[in-house]
Amino acid sequence: MELQKFTYDNKLTKLFxxxxxxxxxxxxxxGLTVAFELIFPGMSGEISWLSFGRLRPLHTNxxxxxxxGNGFFAAIYYSMPRLLKTPMFSKALGLIHFWGWQxxxxxxxxxxxxxxTQGKEYxxxxxxxxxxxxxxxxxxxxxxxxxxxxxxxxxIYVAIWFYMATWVTIAVLYIVNNIQVPTSFLHxxxxxxxxxxxxxxxxxxxxxxxxxxxxxxxxxxxxxxxxAANRPVYSYKxxxxxxxxxxxxxxxxxxxxxxxxxxxxxxxxxGVVFSVMLIAPSWGGMINGLLxxxxxxxxxxxxxxxxxxVVGVTAYGMSTFEGPMLSLKSVNALSxxxxxxxxxVHIGTLGWNSMMNFGMIYWMAPRLxxxxxxxxxxxxxxxxxxxxxxxxxxxxxYFAGFTQALMWKEFTAEGYLAYPNFLExxxxxxxxxxxxxxxxxxxxxxxxxxxxxxxKTMTAGKFARYEDDEAPAKxxxxxxxxxxxxxxGRPLQLTVAALVVILIGGIVExxxxxxxxxxxxxxxxxxxxxxxxxxxxxxxxxxxxYLCHSQMIRPFRSEVVRYGDYTKAGETVYDFxxxxxxxxxxxxxxxxxxxxxPNYKPDSWHYTHLVDPQQLNPESIMPPHPWLAxxxxxxxxxxxKIDVMTYLGVPYPEGYADQAVADLQAQAAIIAxxxxxxxxxxxxxxxxxxxxxxxxxxxxxxxxxx
Amino acid sequence: MAIExxxxxxxxxxxxxxxxxxxxxxxxYDGIRELDNDLPPWWKWLFYLTIIFAVVxxxxxxVVHSDDLIQDREFANEMSGYEQEATAKGGSTATAFEVKxxxxxxxxxxxxxxxxxxxxxxxxxxxxGLVGPNMTDNYWIHGNTVEDLYNTSTNGVIEKGMLPYKDxxxxxxxLEVVSYILVKLQGTTPANPKAPxxxxx
Numbered sequence: 086m087e088l089q090k091f092t093y094d095n096k097l098t099k100l101f102x103x104x105x106x107x108x109x110x111x112x113x114x115x116g117l118t119v120a121f122e123l124i125f126p127g128m129s130g131e132i133s134w135l136s137f138g139r140l141r142p143l144h145t146n147x148x149x150x151x152x153x154g155n156g157f158f159a160a161i162y163y164s165m166p167r168l169l170k171t172p173m174f175s176k177a178l179g180l181i182h183f184w185g186w187q188x189x190x191x192x193x194x195x196x197x198x199x200x201x202t203q204g205k206e207y208x209x210x211x212x213x214x215x216x217x218x219x220x221x222x223x224x225x226x227x228x229x230x231x232x233x234x235x236x237x238x239x240x241i242y243v244a245i246w247f248y249m250a251t252w253v254t255i256a257v258l259y260i261v262n263n264i265q266v267p268t269s270f271l272h273x274x275x276x277x278x279x280x281x282x283x284x285x286x287x288x289x290x291x292x293x294x295x296x297x298x299x300x301x302x303x304x305x306x307x308x309x310x311x312x313a314a315n316r317p318v319y320s321y322k323x324x325x326x327x328x329x330x331x332x333x334x335x336x337x338x339x340x341x342x343x344x345x346x347x348x349x350x351x352x353x354x355x356g357v358v359f360s361v362m363l364i365a366p367s368w369g370g371m372i373n374g375l376l377x378x379x380x381x382x383x384x385x386x387x388x389x390x391x392x393x394x395v396v397g398v399t400a401y402g403m404s405t406f407e408g409p410m411l412s413l414k415s416v417n418a419l420s421x422x423x424x425x426x427x428x429x430v431h432i433g434t435l436g437w438n439s440m441m442n443f444g445m446i447y448w449m450a451p452r453l454x455x456x457x458x459x460x461x462x463x464x465x466x467x468x469x470x471x472x473x474x475x476x477x478x479x480x481x482x483y484f485a486g487f488t489q490a491l492m493w494k495e496f497t498a499e500g501y502l503a504y505p506n507f508l509e510x511x512x513x514x515x516x517x518x519x520x521x522x523x524x525x526x527x528x529x530x531x532x533x534x535x536x537x538x539x540x541k542t543m544t545a546g547k548f549a550r551y552e553d554d555e556a557p558a559k560x561x562x563x564x565x566x567x568x569x570x571x572x573x574g575r576p577l578q579l580t581v582a583a584l585v586v587i588l589i590g591g592i593v594e595x596x597x598x599x600x601x602x603x604x605x606x607x608x609x610x611x612x613x614x615x616x617x618x619x620x621x622x623x624x625x626x627x628x629x630x631y632l633c634h635s636q637m638i639r640p641f642r643s644e645v646v647r648y649g650d651y652t653k654a655g656e657t658v659y660d661f662x663x664x665x666x667x668x669x670x671x672x673x674x675x676x677x678x679x680x681x682x683p684n685y686k687p688d689s690w691h692y693t694h695l696v697d698p699q700q701l702n703p704e705s706i707m708p709p710h711p712w713l714a715x716x717x718x719x720x721x722x723x724x725x726k727i728d729v730m731t732y733l734g735v736p737y738p739e740g741y742a743d744q745a746v747a748d749l750q751a752q753a754a755i756i757a758x759x760x761x762x763x764x765x766x767x768x769x770x771x772x773x774x775x776x777x778x779x780x781x782x783x784x785x786x787x788x789x790x791x
Numbered sequence: 792m793a794i795e796x797x798x799x800x801x802x803x804x805x806x807x808x809x810x811x812x813x814x815x816x817x818x819x820y821d822g823i824r825e826l827d828n829d830l831p832p833w834w835k836w837l838f839y840l841t842i843i844f845a846v847v848x849x850x851x852x853x854v855v856h857s858d859d860l861i862q863d864r865e866f867a868n869e870m871s872g873y874e875q876e877a878t879a880k881g882g883s884t885a886t887a888f889e890v891k892x893x894x895x896x897x898x899x900x901x902x903x904x905x906x907x908x909x910x911x912x913x914x915x916x917x918x919x920g921l922v923g924p925n926m927t928d929n930y931w932i933h934g935n936t937v938e939d940l941y942n943t944s945t946n947g948v949i950e951k952g953m954l955p956y957k958d959x960x961x962x963x964x965x966l967e968v969v970s971y972i973l974v975k976l977q978g979t980t981p982a983n984p985k986a987p988x989x990x991x992x
Contacts, residue, residue, distance in 0.1 A: 687952025
């Protein structure tokens with residue numbers, strides 16, 4: 086057979102590798118900053134763009150989309166040409182992908198601290214950046230598809246199945262979750278509201294974990310573990326079964342983020358059972374990774390690359406067992422809204438994602454730079470520091486999660502909440518937050534050792550941009566292949582099949598939420614927000630309040646006594662986007678405005694608390710937001726916001742947009758006068774007035790009659 | 792199952808030298824080979840078990856309508872359980888609670904603890920007041936007797952922002968805290984006292 090000669094271009098791999106390292110350090114540093122902000126709430130001072138609520142989205146997005154994302158792009162640009170025996174189809178498309186993605190990251194890094202956000206977790210990017218994401222994602226996919234078209238091997242390897250499933254699914258998730266109507270160049274409302282928005286968001290959010298943090302990294306695993314260990318993959322059959330089972334089942338699991346919420350029982354049940362059924366398919370990946378190392382365990386002891394991979398894959402196995410357990414209602418009743426969730430995700434990110442990235446780069450950098458790793462010893466030190474850092478990070482947070490959940494639920498013998506003041510349950514776990522910050526610091530130090538090691542490796546070697554290879558032309562399909570083998574020879578059909586498989590779960594769960602009216606029973610007392618409340622709500626979103634405060638009272642005695650009647654689906658219909666939150670670092674706010682409930686506070690309390698929380702509670706870890714009292718509320722877009730709301734079906738009277746600003750000012754004047762009567766100097770048009778108006782509205786509609 | 796590869800024959804295999812397991816011959820991707828191992832049986836059984844769990848779970852919801860999977864019923868059951876318990880206990884607590892100033896150290900210490908945890912959010916730890924009025928001066932808006940304070944802490948003055956605490960703090964706890972205010976806080980000098988409100992007594 087005649088061999089054809091061709092050349093790989095390593096430039097894009099190198100570029101993606103470098104930015105993976107860069108954004109990894111940045112993302113972790115921001116994470117460390119917010120971890121310290123929880124211990125020292127005054128840290129951000131008067132600087133709005135350093136506050137917890139604005140930096141936290143930057144941390145999550147940076148580590149997910151910049152660190153893990155660029156990491157698997159590096160993996161794909163390295164492994165795909167070699168697996169297909171052809172260079173990538175287009176250098177130009179590759180460069181557009183690279184620079185476009187970095188532009189998105191920079192835009193995120195600027196817009197989040199400025200408070201420009203959609204207010205949906207891991208989907209905070211504002212709409213112009215969303216458009217850019219979709220365009221760049223198409224460029225990336227086009228380059229992969231055209232590379233597949235001109236490949237020299239007949240069948241595509243399991244790593245590429247995972248890459249293509251990633252691409253097609255992320256496209257669907259991202260587009261559907263981000264359908265929105267702009268009110269200005271920098272702001273928009275999603276077309277979904279309340280419980281429907283929550284379902285779409287967690288269908289997206291959960292599957293961002295599945296198809297951004299899992300499937301592409303499994304693809305990485307399938308290439309780099311056999312390469313680094315020089316061992317065959319344990320089982321081809323297992324690859325097939327766990328691939329299809331994983332992508333089919335994962336899509337359904339989103340509702341487990343909404344257990345005991347106002348989501349209908351049937352949707353919650355689907356979230357539970359599909360999460361439980363995910364254990365085996367997830368572990369299929371772990372087994373195929375770990376058992377591939379049979380016969381190479383002696384190497385694992387010495388080779389930091391394999392060590393990283395082993396801990397990475399093991400952490401994957403741990404968190405994919407824990408995930409289904411957290412999806413059981415009885416466990417979720419305890420774990421949800423606590424730091425248990427934070428501990429869980431960091432086993433996945435610090436263990437699985439980061440270790441896989443570190444391992445891959447330790448393996449790849451010396452090969453790209455035609456040299457040896459600068460220091461194996463330093464890499465081993467990094468391995469141990471990172472492993473310890475991960476444990477110091479997670480174990481205290483597990484403990485914090487249990488402790489706080491139990492304190493929230495505890496009643497005295499007389500039938501009163503044992504800890505009626507939420508703050509007590511926070512003060513109790515603060516030492517755990519300190520230990521977490523220590524663990525995070527260790528992990529970060531490890532990452533710095535990694536940077537030094539890779540830097541020294543790069544400077545010691547010389548970048549080999551081009552690499553020659555040869556292979557025969559693509560053979561024809563052999564007769565009598567099994568159906569899956571045939572599919573492996575038709576990668577575009579395989580991609581379409583993956584698309585069909587992932588669409589099923591989403592359609593079955595989301596469509597009935599819109600078409601079947603009984604899923605969101607109407608409550609006639611629930612009315613649209615006033616223009617001032619709507620502006621206040623947008624400030625609530627801008628400041629990232631939802632990252633620490635939930636608005637979803639669960640149907641438990643302990644929550645109903647603490648916060649008031651549990652939240653109903655019909656109460657959320659005007660919430661574009663929904664603000665259930667996923668974590669209670671502070672108390673739930675769903676009924677903050679109801680005067681007859683224990684959480685109610687007067688306007689003057691809210692004013693003081695927002696500006697300087699520690700003045701009221703020296704132990705509070707709420708960050709101060711003094712700028713809210715100083716900045717003037719911008720009402721230029723209020724009419725267009727009302728218009729968009731009306732377009733989305735919110736029943737404002739006809740032509741209300743023209744009247745909105747006058748109404749807003751009238752309502753603000755009353756609240757401001759009340760504050761001045763209480764001895765607080767404040768302007769009518771201050772932003773804080775709008776936020777107070779919103780907080781005092783929360784949950785009141787259904788309590789009017791009482 | 793269809794992926795059981797009927798089309799492979801002995802000549803399609805090679806053997807891995809370390810494990811002596813079958814390698815599939817033409818599966819070679821950039822040097823990566825694949826073994827023809829079966830699914831581990833324990834893994835298969837784990838998968839089957841989770842599927843059985845799912846089927847049973849969905850039957851319990853959609854066919855049996857089990858209370859623990861229907862959220863409203865689960866909540867109603869939880870609440871009625873506690874209500875029954877409360878009515879059962881009701882008889883013994885029916886005796887009238889005597890509102891009388893406490894002066895013993897233990898009660899005052901307990902009162903201070905509650906004050907710091909709950910009341911300080913508006914009246915500050917030293918009682919100097921901020922959102923709520925100053926507790927250290929001799930000016931009172933809603934009366935200055937132990938009964939007045941007890942009543943205010945019990946029912947609140949919601950239009951002024953004072954919450955009712957009857958559902959959050961027991962009778963004894965409320966009495967302890969108002970005693971603490973009257974016995975210990977009155978007459979002290981806070982760091983930043985709020986200007987007097989109400990009538991001087």
